[in-house]
Amino acid sequence: MKKNKISKNWINKQRRDIYVRKSKVEGYRSRAVYKIQEIDVKFKIFKNGMSVIDLGAAPGSWSQYVSKNIKSGKIASIDLLDFDKIENIHQIKGDFTNYTYKKKIIDYFGDKVDVVISDMAVNTTGNKDLDSIYTGELCMEAMNFSRETLKNNGKFISKIFMGSTFNEILSAAKKIFKENKVFKPLASRKDSKENFIICKYLR
Numbered sequence: 001m002k003k004n005k006i007s008k009n010w011i012n013k014q015r016r017d018i019y020v021r022k023s024k025v026e027g028y029r030s031r032a033v034y035k036i037q038e039i040d041v042k043f044k045i046f047k048n049g050m051s052v053i054d055l056g057a058a059p060g061s062w063s064q065y066v067s068k069n070i071k072s073g074k075i076a077s078i079d080l081l082d083f084d085k086i087e088n089i090h091q092i093k094g095d096f097t098n099y100t101y102k103k104k105i106i107d108y109f110g111d112k113v114d115v116v117i118s119d120m121a122v123n124t125t126g127n128k129d130l131d132s133i134y135t136g137e138l139c140m141e142a143m144n145f146s147r148e149t150l151k152n153n154g155k156f157i158s159k160i161f162m163g164s165t166f167n168e169i170l171s172a173a174k175k176i177f178k179e180n181k182v183f184k185p186l187a188s189r190k191d192s193k194e195n196f197i198i199c200k201y202l203r
């Protein structure tokens with residue numbers, strides 16, 4: 001399919017999408033917010049006063065949601081891209097896989113945190129298998145980081161794609177966490193390989 005045909009299809013899909021419309025009415029920056037909301041309702045993730053790290057946060061809808069649901073808590077959000085300021089959030093622009101930025105996050109909290117969430121994804125290459133491999137690598141990196149930064153009863157939530165890296169990621173998660181679930185929210189498009197891994201309690 002030609003590039004301008006793909007983008008026309010994308011625009012039409014966005015117009016018809018109920019989550020896009022709902023996010024505009026409710027003041028969220030992206031339809032992605034309904035994925036973290038569904039995860040939170042089902043797995044009871046966020047509570048007042050928690051400390052949360054949001055990886056791959058731009059344009060910021062997950063951070064907006066977390067901020068509302070942890071009230072007096074603390075959030076640090078990182079992305080390669082700049083995104084508009086969100087009140088009460090420590091925003092960092094940089095590559096999370098770079099140690100300098102990991103250290104910035106760790107130094108900001110100065111202590112272990114309650115939750116690490118990651119919606120990180122690479123720019124799509126057009127090759128679904130490659131996209132899933134690259135995004136799988138980001139998920140593994142986020143999981144290893146969460147092992148270093150989470151409290152013992154902490155929680156890790158990450159985007160994961162069904163694909164060649166899926167089993168490897170799941171078996172790594174089982175070695176690190178006591179409880180592991182894979183969940184596809186209704187807000188995650190049916191034709192996408194996207195799923196989420198919800199991990200609780202470090203071993």
Ligand SMILES: C[S@@+](CC[C@H](N)C(=O)[O-])C[C@H]1O[C@@H](n2cnc3c(N)ncnc32)[C@H](O)[C@@H]1O
Pocket residue numbers: 029030032033055056057058059060061062063078079080081094095096097119120121122123138
């Ligand atoms: C699907 S978007 C996140 C949407 C976000 N959860 C929201 O609700 O607005 C994925 C983001 O991951 C970011 N990303 C990809 N690789 C990254 C990296 N190495 N470090 C930081 N952010 C990264 C991208 O820049 C992109 O903004």
